[in-house]
Amino acid sequence: MDKFQAEVRSNFRTEMFAFGLYTVLGNQYKNFKPNFGEHLKEAGKQEHMHGRIFRQFYKKQYNIELKEEKLCIAFGKLVGYALTPIPLSKKLKMISDNEASVAVKIEKQIADGVHKDYLKVLERILPDEIAHSKIYSEAFGDN
Ligand SMILES: [Fe+2]
Numbered sequence: 001m002d003k004f005q006a007e008v009r010s011n012f013r014t015e016m017f018a019f020g021l022y023t024v025l026g027n028q029y030k031n032f033k034p035n036f037g038e039h040l041k042e043a044g045k046q047e048h049m050h051g052r053i054f055r056q057f058y059k060k061q062y063n064i065e066l067k068e069e070k071l072c073i074a075f076g077k078l079v080g081y082a083l084t085p086i087p088l089s090k091k092l093k094m095i096s097d098n099e100a101s102v103a104v105k106i107e108k109q110i111a112d113g114v115h116k117d118y119l120k121v122l123e124r125i126l127p128d129e130i131a132h133s134k135i136y137s138e139a140f141g142d143n
């Protein structure tokens with residue numbers, strides 16, 4: 001497996017993981033602010049969709065079906081529960097920072113140039129990841 005293939009697989013796993021994590025947080029903190037739970041769960045659904053996009057791309061590119069969807073989602077949920085003692089603000093800061101670095105990485109890949117089919121994938125998910133990077137400030141910012 002070359003570096004690119006490994007990256008696509010890892011992206012698929014991370015997206016599925018994030019779906020599980022956002023889903024648990026959305027349920028745990030649904031009353032933190034009006035619509036807050038729904039907002040997190042909506043972000044989770046976007047991650048799920050991203051995961052499916054990476055899986056589809058992987059299948060087309062390598063003719064291999066990635067099968068770890070359920071496992072990665074379960075792991076994301078497990079981590080969500082394990083993080084229960086951590087204050088929400090810390091968790092969201094961590095998540096937002098991570099989303100921001102994902103967005104920067106994607107922007108760099110797009111600028112550097114990638115295969116046109118992969119470019120479509122990256123351009124599709126970038127606006128969502130940028131939106132996710134604002135989750136912390138939406139919840140705890142001064143706005
Ligand atoms: Fe994503």
Ligand SMILES: [Fe+2]
Nearest residue numbers: 099128129132
């Ligand atoms: Fe995201």
